[in-house]
Amino acid sequence: MLRASFAIIGCCALLAANGCGSSEPTGSGGGPPFAGPDAMKGSMMGPPSGNAVFDKNCTGCHQVMTGAAPGGPPRKGPNLAKVGAEHKADWIADYVKNPAKVKADSKMPEFASKLSADDIKSVSEFLAEKK
């Protein structure tokens, strides 16, 4: 009997300690609860995308999360959450540079004159991971 109540007290103390750690607003107390912002990528709690080029230039027409866009009107362009399953980074880069060259009746603007080659490469590789 005595032994059992000790176990219960031990248990409560543990729970209290855990509760305390996770309610730290910064999460800096008692070791990191997350591995860092990278670990958040793709999680429901994470940012809408992990790529600054995409966030700045493409989210007006595209989303990269499955399901409905979080607020706002429906996007003009297709959801790109699975674009990497169909297309490689090279194809995506060509499309972004000059959509009309890939799809004659494309309604998407070209980005060859707006983005640097590095930006196009980075956003294309980012999208190619979406599968």
Ligand code: HEC
């Ligand atoms: C003004 C709206 C608009 C913007 C801004 C825009 N897109 Fe698009 N995008 C479209 C539309 C519409 C389509 C559908 C096909 C078409 O008309 O070209 C499309 C298609 C695509 C496709 C082809 C998808 C497929 O599977 O065929 C890719 C890849 C793409 N967009 C990437 C991007 C990226 C990357 C950016 C930002 C650099 C961007 N788009 C910005 C409107 C837009």
